[in-house]
Amino acid sequence: MKKFFTVNGMIKPNQIIGELPTTKTIYNNFFKMAWPSALEALLVGLVSAVDTMMVGGLGKNAIAAVGITNQPRFILLAMIFSLNVGITAVTARRKGQEDQTGANNTLRSGIMLATIISLTMAVLGYLFARPILLFAGAEDSYIKDAMTYLRILMFSIPFQSLNLTINAAQRGCGKTKISMWTNIASNLVNIVFNYLLINGIGIFPRLEVAGAAIATTMGACVAFLISIATLFRRNNYLSFFHKATWSLKKYILQPILKVSSSAFVEQVFMRIGFFAYAAIIARLGTTAYSTHLICMNILSLSFSFGDGLSIAASALVGQNLGAKRPDLSIIYGKTGQRLAFMISTGIFFVFMFGGKYLVSLFSNEEAIIALGSSIMVLAAFSTHAQTSQVVMSGCLRGAGDTTYIAVTSFISIALIRPLLTWLLCFPAGLGLYGAWIALGLDQVFRLFVNFRRFSSGKWSMITL
Secondary structure (H helix, E strand, O other): OOOOOOOOOOOOOOOOOOOOHHHHHHOOOHHHHHHHHHHHHHHHHHHHHHHHHHHHHHHHHHHHHHHHHHHHHHHHOOOHHHHHHOOOHHHHHHHHOOHHHHHHHHHHHHHHHHHHHHHHHHHHHOOOOOHHHHHHHHOOOOOOHHHHHHHHHHHHHHHHHHHHHHHHHHHHOHHHHHHHHHHHHHHHHHHHHHHHOOOOOOOOOOOOHHHHHHHHHHHHHHHHHHHHHHOOOOOOOOOOOOOOOOOHHHHHHHHHHHHHHHHHHHHHHHHHHHHHHHHHHHOOHHHHHHHHHHHHHHHHHHHHHHHHHHOOOOHHHHHHHOOOOHHHHHHHHHHHHHOOOOOOHHHHOOOHHHHHHHHHOOOOOHHHHHHHHHHHHHHHHHHHHHHHHHHHHHHHOOOHHHHHHHHHHHHHHHHHHHHHHHHHHHOOOOOOEEEEEHHHHHHHHHHHHHHHHHHHHHHHOOOO
16 A cells, blocks of 8 residues: 655645555446435435426416425425434444444434424424415415415424435445435325325315325325334344444534534525525516426436435545545545536436426426426526536535535525526516526536535545
8 A cells, every 4th residue: 555645734636545446446336326316316306396297287376385385394404404414424434434333323313313303393384384485485376375285294394304314324324225215115105195185086185285295295204114114124234233322422423513513504504595596586476486496396306416426425435534545535526527527418408408398297388388498498508517516515525524515605505696696687687587597607606616625635634
């Protein structure tokens, strides 16, 4: 093994520490972890897309009622998302250090924290559904349906949160297929009961928007049952049968909170920015807002591929840092970037030439289809920056460099995107087109700053 040197305490870019796998092995390792994560992310995105698509037949007010709940729901889950960034990063390190007990300690602390947080958020979301939705920009024409949808979803929050936390730990250990299968089952349940409950098929009542919410909640419960069942297998790396503690001890919580606290600040800035972005667009009117929701659903499905690569990059970076191989962490990060570029190129052509068809799957209103097909052209030009910056962010999160991500999120998502959206939508008079131009500029900025950080190598010196 070659001796490892640093310059001013920093890793030199491309510094080789030990023996390197072949290029084929690197890509095989990355792809093996990435494809289940990409499929999982795609299925998570499909939950919202399927609800929007299947209530689309009820009219644009129903689309708006379902869509307006997205950002409030994500805000309520922000603490869970940030907790899970820490869970993934720490379990990946423990896996790389061959510390199975440490990984199981991290998981159990995560489960306890997720239970407390999710129950609190669910109660708050149920009690304050109306003021939350009014603040989000909901209009009188659909706020009643939106309240019904959001309140029913609050019953799913604890199950969804625990499922996400368990899967976050499994991903950190490289077990990405587990979360994939839980989401396949969840989506199947969601789609079947959407069909039965929205329009009332056979013995099932016609519940419309409420039926979509019930179906989503049922899917979340099924996913939770499957994910927790994996912890009752004796031979699994993460298992309730492995000797570990359920106590919230300082030495277990400290590394989790070190990453999660910064990730929480990032989530706060992200959700404020996304919330403001959606609220500004909601004021463009129901047709523009419904079109935006449809296009965002389509974009989120393409985002799934980047998210899958990001999850794989995060786990591989964390594991190799735990194994004291930052050189391999750098190699896997660059591998993720190459794959992101190739996938984004395919998505670009799909959006450019198939945008009109994709929008028509969600609505048959001519005004929405016409506007949506133009918006999808703008979406096509943002795909490369979007996918690449997500992978870079995943590398930095896997290393525990969440403070930097929090700062960039504040600047880009909480400040630049909402400000540009308002300026381009109203003073510049571009309407919905302005909002999507602002989105693209936000993605380019985040790609630039995250790529610079990754290239510096500072993230590889963080200890957990």
